[in-house]
Amino acid sequence: MSDAPDTIYKTDALIAEDIESYLELHQNKGLLRFITCGSVDDGKSTLIGRLLYDSKMIFEDQLAALEADSKRVGTQGQEIDFALLVDGLAAEREQGITIDVAYRFFSTEKRKFIVADTPGHEQYTRNMVTGASTADLAVILVDARKGVLVQTRRHSYLAHLIGIKHLVLAVNKMDLVDYDQETFDRIVADYRAFATSIGIEDFTAIPLSGFKGDNITAAPSANTPWYTGPSLIQHLETVEIADQAAQARAFRMPVQWVNRPNLDFRGFAGLIAGGSVKPGDPVRIVPSGKTSTVQRIVAMDGDLEEAVAGQSVTLTLADEVDCSRGDVIAAADEPPQSADQFEATLVWMSEDALIPGRGYWLKLAAQTVTATVAEPKYEIDVNSLEHLAAKTLGLNAIGIAEVTTDRAITFEPYAQSRQLGGFILIDKLTNATVAAGMIHFCLRRAQNVHWQALEVGREAHAALKNQKPAVLWFTGLSGSGKSTIANLVEKKLHAAGRHTFLLDGDNVRHGLNKDLGFTEADRIENIRRVGEVAKLMADAGLIVITAFISPFRAERELVRSMLPDGEFVEVFIDTPLEVAEERDVKGLYKKARAGELKNFTGIDSPYERPENPEIRVDTTRSTPEQAAELIAARLLGEWAPDL
Structure with missing residues (x-):
């Protein structure tokens, strides 16, 4: 038998125990999510690549592919281009920039990490916001040769706005300024002045070189003997993570x-x-x-x-x-708030601008409701921090606005809770995320206005009239015949003993909506108000008939969502533009063609055709009388085919 120490030889049981201990150690390690951001070509991707390389998180086949790609792309004498580990899109490698958000995973003995490499170009600000939304820490990179730039300020402001508590000012490429301490100190002083102006109370400044590896791993760099703080990885391993707070x-x-x-x-x-x-x-x-x-x-x-x-x-x-x-x-003794009106910061992420008054889906935690956004109070110029007058928000714009939901939601201010204070807005038609939002506080009027319980409900009103309430929503181009057919339908229903009321587009604009014009935002507000009135009339047990162009699907769907299932009946008066223009009863098309009438539907403003209307009428194949007969028959419970 060998007299070698027992520790040299281990039984299968001991090996299994070691493996189990190792797995348990890594399973129980904390997780830090962080982002790298800054201006273009500050070295974000190179830094992350270096972190992956130094933490031994690259497989042999990945390393071989990386070396081959580095030779093909050309790295100015460097054996490995670490940025290629992260820049995964072909367009990124061709241009040498980051476009998309790239997520990478690595770990050390003390902690696990998820890092998001976010793009530096201003046009990809929305991508940066996406990466920052779940981050606990932001590494703001600055090129030591260039100092604090506009995009440095922009990303710092966004990181602070989104609620990232821990910021690292990584002064990169120190090797290109001969590791000069004065350069580093000047950049830190410039950044501190800006950071203080936007409310950033503290940050950690580290001089480093992603290219050479200075002050990235645990070992201090001999090139910066004047720096006595932690290396980047040391700081990442010890900073407090969000779950702890x-x-x-x-x-x-x-x-x-x-x-x-x-x-x-x-x-x-x-x-x-x-x-x-x-x-x-x-x-x-x-x-x-x-x-x-x-x-x-x-x-x-x-x-x-x-x-x-x-x-x-x-x-x-x-x-x-x-x-x-x-x-x-x-x-039980500290519940969160509930309200349906808020002030919030919006970061607009869609190429289609915000339309005040339009209904969007608002998703907060597991809650999904319909929400409308009022005209912004102001837009924030991230570069100068000025408050700018704004009627809408475009791509990458940041603004303050009031948001109203169709029912109360449970929330906390974003400053207290990201999970219950942060939301997204979703376009109802395309299902595209159009904005990220952060709730400041609920509006006082939301707390002071309450639903009054009514003794006589809508069912009682309907029973008294012996009918089922409904909203017949006529939509179609100007000149399609909506008003004519709607009038005939009301006459037939009235003759059948039904209680009705007709809301006509032109008539409503003489009173309730006389303050509205024909811009896209005003058209949306016009339909919202009419929808609210129609809902109240339906609550009174009436059959409401409306005749409005109502050109946008989103607003028609908004009115549908106000009513119980089956009570909204969309009636599409389907008339080709050329036929409606030939009729031109009011002479409106002629004025629009001459440029005398702006924002006219079908000419210089779009009409979005209904996709699945309850009733469709082709006026090129039927008379108004035939159409009215069909619609009345449908409402009275008699089967009739579409015309």
């Missing part, structure tokens, strides 16, 4: 899913956004206000004695309370 707040968990696998189990699943919870803790369901206590905390590996911010769990409650997706389970 979130655990100190009051308990909040947005409900993402009601888990009901059988009759014996009903749990509420979600990601804990703040605080901690234990079995027996009193909780409140928001917005309903119902209270209960936590019975169990169910996780994948079994029940927990405690759960904290950042964990995904399922809670069971001691009482059968009404709770569904979108609700928030919170500490």
